[in-house]
Amino acid sequence: MLxxxxxxxxxxxVERRLNSRGGTVDLSDFRSLDDxxxxxxxxxxxxxxxxxxxxxxxxxxxxxxxxxxEIARMKDVSARIKELDxxxxxxxxxxxxxMLTLPNLPDEVCPIGKxxxxxxxxxxxGEPTQLGFEPKAHWDIGEDLDIIDFERAxxxxxxxFSLSKGAGARLERALFNFMLDTHTAEDKYTExxxxxxxxxxxxxxxxxxxxxxxxxxxxxxxxxxxxxTAEVPVTNIFRDEILDGTQLPICYTAHTPCFRKEAGAHxxxxxxxxxxxxxxxxxxxxxxxxxDSDAELEKLLADAEGILQALKLPYRVVDLCTGDIGxxxxxxxxxxxxxxxxxxxxxxxxxxxxxxxxARRASIRFRREAGSKPEFVHTLNGSGLAVxxxxxxxxxxxxxxxxxVVIPEVLRTxxxxxxxxx
RNA sequence: GGAGAGGUGACCGAGUGGCCGAAGGUGCUCGCCUGGAAAGCGGGUGUACCGCAAGGUACCGAGGGUUCGAAUCCCUCCCUCUCCGCCA
Numbered sequence: 001m002l003x004x005x006x007x008x009x010x011x012x013x014v015e016r017r018l019n020s021r022g023g024t025v026d027l028s029d030f031r032s033l034d035d036x037x038x039x040x041x042x043x044x045x046x047x048x049x050x051x052x053x054x055x056x057x058x059x060x061x062x063x064x065x066x067x068x069x070e071i072a073r074m075k076d077v078s079a080r081i082k083e084l085d086x087x088x089x090x091x092x093x094x095x096x097x098x099m100l101t102l103p104n105l106p107d108e109v110c111p112i113g114k115x116x117x118x119x120x121x122x123x124x125x126g127e128p129t130q131l132g133f134e135p136k137a138h139w140d141i142g143e144d145l146d147i148i149d150f151e152r153a154x155x156x157x158x159x160x161f162s163l164s165k166g167a168g169a170r171l172e173r174a175l176f177n178f179m180l181d182t183h184t185a186e187d188k189y190t191e192x193x194x195x196x197x198x199x200x201x202x203x204x205x206x207x208x209x210x211x212x213x214x215x216x217x218x219x220x221x222x223x224x225x226x227x228x229t230a231e232v233p234v235t236n237i238f239r240d241e242i243l244d245g246t247q248l249p250i251c252y253t254a255h256t257p258c259f260r261k262e263a264g265a266h267x268x269x270x271x272x273x274x275x276x277x278x279x280x281x282x283x284x285x286x287x288x289x290x291x292d293s294d295a296e297l298e299k300l301l302a303d304a305e306g307i308l309q310a311l312k313l314p315y316r317v318v319d320l321c322t323g324d325i326g327x328x329x330x331x332x333x334x335x336x337x338x339x340x341x342x343x344x345x346x347x348x349x350x351x352x353x354x355x356x357x358x359a360r361r362a363s364i365r366f367r368r369e370a371g372s373k374p375e376f377v378h379t380l381n382g383s384g385l386a387v388x389x390x391x392x393x394x395x396x397x398x399x400x401x402x403x404x405v406v407i408p409e410v411l412r413t414x415x416x417x418x419x420x421x422x
Numbered sequence: 423g424g425a426g427a428g429g430u431g432a433c434c435g436a437g438u439g440g441c442c443g444a445a446g447g448u449g450c451u452c453g454c455c456u457g458g459a460a461a462g463c464g465g466g467u468g469u470a471c472c473g474c475a476a477g478g479u480a481c482c483g484a485g486g487g488u489u490c491g492a493a494u495c496c497c498u499c500c501c502u503c504u505c506c507g508c509c510a
Contacts, residue, residue, distance in 0.1 A: 004471095041472055045479045052479090055491040059440035067490080074490040242432075242469095370432095370450050371467065 044084040113321030126314030135340035174414035189253035194233035205362030207328035226259035230283035280387035293378035351382030
C-alpha cells in the first residue's frame with residue numbers, strides 16, 4: 001500500500017509513476033474520496049468532542065432533572081454521529097479498497113518499458129552450454145531415464161502436474177537441500193517451516209489479495225488459500241508487530257511447495273516442468289532498515305546467483321522494466337538460466353525490493369532504539385532458487401550424448417556419491 | 423466432534439456504567455546512590471487519524487446493540503487454551 005499522505009501531496013507524480021507500468025491509473029476517485037473522508041471525519045469528531053464534554057457534565061450532576069434538556073439534546077447529537085459514522089465507514093471502505101488495488105511505485109531507476117522485451121540485461125555468467133549434439137528437452141530426458149512421469153501425474157491430478165521418482169526425486173531433494181544448506185551456512189539466513197495454507201489477511205499483507213484471487217487455489221471451508229510462494233507466509237511472520245531495530249536485518253529462508261493456478265497462462269509452457277500448478281521453491285526473505293534495502297537487494301541477488309555458480313549453470317541477470325515488474329515490487333532483478341533445448345534464457349529467480357509497500361499493508365514496523373517512533377521496515381525476497389526449474393536446467397545442461405545426465409559436483413554428496421544418472 | 427475457560431499496553435495482570443488510555447508489576451530508559459556494579463530511591467515509557475497550530479478523535483479480539491455516557495451490560499462472529507473423543 002502507498003502512503004496516504006504521500007499520495008495526497010504528490011498525486012501527479014504517483015499517477016505518472018504508476019502509469020509507467022502500462023495501464024492507465026485514474027486517481028480522481030482518490031481525490032474525491034479523500035476529501036469526503038476528511039470532511040466527514042472533521043464533522044463527526046467535533047460532535048463527539050461536544051458529546052464527551054456534555055456527558056462528563058451530566059455524570060457530575062447529582063440531580064438529573066437539571067440536565068434533562070442536555071440529555072435530550074445529546075440524544076440528537078448521538079443520532080447525527082451515528083449517521084456520520086455510517087457514511088464515513090462507507091467512504092473509508094471505498095478508499096481502502098482503492099488503496100489496496102494500487103500497485104507499488106516502481107523505482108525511478110527502473111528501465112521504462114511495456115513488457116519483458118524491454119527488460120535490461122545487466123550481466124551474464126558463463127557461456128551458453130555447447131553440447132556438440134542435438135539437445136533433448138528435459139521432458140524427454142526425464143521420461144527416457146524414467147525419473148519423471150508426466151502421464152501418471154496427469155492421471156492422479158491433471159494437467160500441469162508432475163511426478164518425479166528414483167534418481168529424479170532424489171536429485172530434486174538434493175537440489176533443495178543444497179540450496180538450504182548454502183543459504184543457512186554461517187547463519188546468513190535462518191531456516192523456517194511455515195503453514196502452506198494461509199488466511200485472507202496474510203494474502204492481503206503481501207499483495208496477492210484483493211486483486212489476484214483468480215491466480216490462487218482456494219478452499220471454502222475453512223477460508224484458506226494455498227501459498228503461491230513462501231514469500232507469503234514468511235513475510236507475514238511479523239505482521240502487526242514492532243521489531244527491535246537492533247535485530248535487523250532479519251533474513252529467513254524456506255523451502256516450500258508453491259501452488260499456482262496459472263490462470264492467464266493457457267497454452268504457454270504446456271509441456272514439461274517449467275509451468276506447473278505445484279512446484280518446489282527455496283525462498284529468501286529479508287526485513288531490513290529502509291536505508292539498507294538497496295544494498296540488501298544486491299546481496300540477496302548475489303546469494304541466489306551463488307547457487308547457479310556452484311552448479312555451474314550459465315545465466316544472465318535482467319533488470320525488470322516498469323511494465324514487467326510485479327504488483328508489490330519497486331525494483332526487481334530476474335535471474336534467467338540457460339536452457340539448451342529452448343536455446344533461451346528462462347527465469348529461475350526473481351529478486352525484489354518491496355520497500356515499505358508490504359510492510360504498510362501488513363503493518364510490520366521497527367523501533368531504532370527503545371522509545372523511538374516505530375517506522376515501517378523494508379521487505380525483500382527472491383527465489384534461491386525455483387527447484388523445479390533448476391532441475392530442468394541441470395537435466396538439459398548436464399545431458400550427455402548417450403542420454404545420461406552427469407550430476408553437478410556439488411550435489412554428489414547429496415546423491416549418495418553417484419556421478420551420473422543413466 | 424463434545425464440554426468448559428478466556429481474549430486488556432513490549433510482557434504479566436487489575437478493572438462490572440461516568441473520577442479509565444486504563445491501577446500495580448516486569449521490561450526498557452534517564453537520574454541519584456557507588457571506586458565500579460548489584461540492591462535501593464526518584465522520573466519517563468502506546469498507536470493511528472484529523473488539524474498550520476492549540477488541540478481533538480478513536481482504539482481494552484472484531485462487528486452490531488442499549489445508554490446522555492461502554493474496557494465494563496446485551497447479541498453475533500473470530501481466535502486461543504484445558505479436558506474428553508478421534509488421529510500422523
